[in-house]
Amino acid sequence: MQQGASAAPAFAKGADISWVPGMEAQGRTWKDKNGVQRDIIQILKNDYQINSVRIRVFVNPSNDYGNGYLNKERAAALAQRAKNAGMSVMLTLHYSDSWADPGKQTKPAAWRNYTFQQLMDAVWNYTRDVMNAMSSRGVTPDWVQIGNETNNGLLWEDGKASVNMRNYAWLINTGHNAVKSISSGTKTIVHLATSEDNALYVWNIGGLIANGANFDMIGMSLYPTASNWSTLVNQTISNANNMITRYGKEIIISEIGMDYNQPAAAKSFIADMKTKVRNLPNGKGKGVFYWEPQASPGYNGGYNKGAWQADGRPTVALEGFLN
Template identity: 25%
Template sequence: MSYLKTIFLLLLLFTSCSSDSSIGPRVNQDDDLPDDSDPVYYSADEFVMGADLSYVNQILDHGGIYSVDGEIQNPYKIFADHGTNTVRLRLWHNPEWIQTEVYEDPAKPLYSGFEDVKRSMEEAKAQGMAVNLDFHYSDIWADPSHQDIPAAWLEITELEVLKDSVYNYTYETLSKLDADGIMPEFVQVGNETNCGMMYTNAPVDFPPLNGCDGHWENLGEVINSGIEAVRDAGVNSDIQPKIILHIAQPENTEWWFENIMSEGGVSDFDIIGISYYSHFSDTPLSELDEYISTFREKFDREVMVVETAYSWTTENADQYNNIFGESAIESNYPATKEGQLQYLIDLTQAVMDGGGSGVMVWEPAWITSDMKDLWGTGSSWENNAFFDYDGDLHQGINFMTTDYEL
């Protein structure tokens, strides 16, 4: 799960409810936006304007409706039409818990499994958007607090066998996608790997992969196996994916990359990916550009914010408690549609000012519906989405088509 999602699961229990890789040239278009703005469209090569749409298929399958000015539309088309040039999608190894624990129905799709992700990639590519495929290397949410080893790998006790498993899984997944003409433009080797990968819920004799405990060499070997698989899968493809390594929050980033590169021996990657949620970070938005500039210069890599979000209301649309409440609201940005838009505009400009290469918003289409997860029915995130509580698009999405100073 995203960093904030699992870190704050307990918060949900105690918080009450409130009532080719180029996507085309940069052009001006007169699209049907929720206001009178003059939109500017960016290519993914110029600056990634991204949205994590991992939940969209599940929402559509459970009664969710997306519309623009009251007209029901394909959500992938809505995002493409309003400036999104890259769709981010999480991939779980074998999420059988969705069938057994959530829906208790073996006929349900394994959402965020291979077939579901393939479905989303086909939709995104059909709308002219690039894809960032996020390998969690887990059957469930991976984040700084949870990096559970896939059940299929629980009996592995040797590092070489684990490296081979990571390589084969990554290579075979990408090769299948490439054969179907939907190779992703970006690949994340791990999700919010602040302390490592596959180090929770692992057997005692499993190879230690927790960098926070000093096991950088083992962690580096496993990450390098994933990287090698991405490179090998792209050799004969029309698309050679850029590789992202992903850490939660800017204040953790420099330390992590220093260690994974020097102690772990990892160097063959393209992009430093960061989760940035200002309320849960020691880094104020006013300093984000400096951090990004520092990372770019020190590590000689592109830098992207691959997860972020902001609330447009603190009210709920359903009985599923929201992760972001009053305490998540910054003083300069009210919890309004205009406040959300301004926050994302300012964040994007800060990333650009620091020389960064993109911004991806986490789950801006997670509206309320009959969709279920392990903690509730509906959405704990609908107040951060780009749709009102009738499922109609609002102006928050317009940050993607703002005329920035690049």
């Protein structure tokens, strides 16, 4: 058993906190609902029962640290801080120098001219480097995402799923094997957006498995509105049930969010998602993560799906996590 091998919570109630170090570097602080300024991680843990954090890692981010562009060293420092607070850690490896999502999966500049074999070697070495950076600070992640929202694969064009599903599968396998080579107890995740889209998941996850990819869990993203969240949660749960039936994989909701101006709806949305994921068959529903709840309105170019107000106090949204 590796040092600190997985002791993940039975059910993760999580928050992506990747912007926290940058916000703090900009002098931002947070208050609790009583208006008392406290450490944001302590507020999340003690006031909202958040037991897990999600941290994204870029390869060579050129952007301003103040805007939260975490390389492996900054990510490891944040992970250590969360672990010291008694929380579990999910890493999201973007395999890019900036945001990877359904619309863009840009290779790191340093990898741009690699052959496919060199690309696989880079994924292997980089994944191990990040895991070792974590280990050097006493952190063994409970979960690692091999890519972020890889609806059409990753590391385009080589790993674009619609062009070469085999390459996509081999890249996922390489990342999975690299994680396991450092920590056999860490769970690997393939993460797709649009959690309600069953056809996408059957094509992508089914395509990976048909091409021999190994991974432990399926991650999902959902960003509904106050008017459609209930419908989309039910479609997400239907899709999750289908994934469990078809592939036997565990399900984790890697990202959810809703506009900070709709806090009551967001609270209901979180509570409903939490309950329904927890009740997935055979204990296969493993958790729900809110994306960057500590973001203030309009942060970093206009992000408005945080759970804090302009006055530094939280909305009621995260109360949806409370038992």
